Amino acid sequence: MRFIDSHCHLDFSEFDEDRARCIANARSLGVTHLVVPGISLAQSNNLLTFTKQYPSTYISAGLHPYFLEQHQEQHIDELGDLIAANHDSFVAVGECGLDRSIGELEKQRSLFEAQIALANEFELPLIVHHRQSHDLIAASFKRCPPKFGGVIHAFSGSSQVGETYIKAGFKLGVGGTITYARAQKTQQALQHVGIEHLLLETDAPSMPLCGYQGQRNTTERIPNVFLALAALLQRQDYEALSEQLYLNCLAFLRK
Incomplete structure (x- = not known):
């Protein structure tokens, strides 16, 4: 049997001491590839180096609502520039989405819908985060329909x-x-x-x-x-x- 882990954050510091071993162990169990999402502009940029070091990983670029305080208005344009310059390296836009546990829902909504627009522009799927927010996501999809699907x-x-x-x-x-x-x-x-x-x-x-x-x-x-x-x-x-x-x-x- 073979598997793909469609969502994991193997670049996080929790794996700094044994990342290569974890990936090797997963491969021995049939996990051939991993998808590592973007969570901020800086980290999405860093993933370009990460995927070269670990070729079994696919990467995406995105602004995760959990890290809302890090995201600046200009980061959407800069995220678009990053994807445009490295279009063959990114498989999706995200992790993006809406989360009622965080607050600042208007800022979340603006960033989410801007990332939907980026996914449409670059013909990429979305990686969507939700928490108590299916209704809000549905409203965003109505305002800015995603054209290339993705994963919830x-x-x-x-x-x-x-x-x-x-x-x-x-x-x-x-x-x-x-x-x-x-x-x-x-x-x-x-x-x-x-x-x-x-x-x-x-x-x-x-x-x-x-x-x-x-x-x-x-x-x-x-x-x-x-x-x-x-x-x-x-x-x-x-x-x-x-x-x-x-x-x-x-x-x-x-x-």
């Missing part, structure tokens, strides 16, 4: 919400959330979604799986996420299922 990172929500994203051309990121009993709504939603619309992810070092709370999450746990999804979908044809998920990610990445 760490999807959680109802079947109806999931189908709305799929109709807009998005795939749904499936991570450690599904391993928790409390995630019944999301589990039920994924059971009603076609497998062709799903991607595997870890969000390492965040989003630990059930049983690993308080520990650093790593991309080595992609097979654990896969087995949890297979059990949820009552699928025992592991080879066929893993291959479909792999091809889904290649389609998202246009590889």
Whole structure:
């Protein structure tokens, strides 16, 4: 079986001491590639060096709402310049999105919709972060419709919400959330979604799986996420299922 971790932050300092080992261990488990999102202008720029050092990584460029205080108005134009100058290096725009837990929603909205516009301009998919914000994202999509789809990172929500994203051309990121009993709504939603619309992810070092709370999450746990999804979908044809998920990610990445 082969896998792609469609969302992890292996460039974060949590991996400074053993990054190469983590990537090698993941590869030994069938994880051939990793997608590392951008979170700020400076970090998106740094990812250009990172992906040369670790060729199994794909990178994107974006302004994450968690780091709102770092983002300046001119960063959108500079992000566009960065993508234009390195278009072959970036596979997506993001991680971008809307998060009600942070505040300054108007600034978030402006940055998010500007990044949708960049994705449309450069014909790239989006990596979308959400937290208590499906309604806000829907409103932004109505004002500034994304033309090239993308992925809803760490999807959680109802079947109806999931189908709305799929109709807009998005795939749904499936991570450690599904391993928790409390995630019944999301589990039920994924059971009603076609497998062709799903991607595997870890969000390492965040989003630990059930049983690993308080520990650093790593991309080595992609097979654990896969087995949890297979059990949820009552699928025992592991080879066929893993291959479909792999091809889904290649389609998202246009590889």
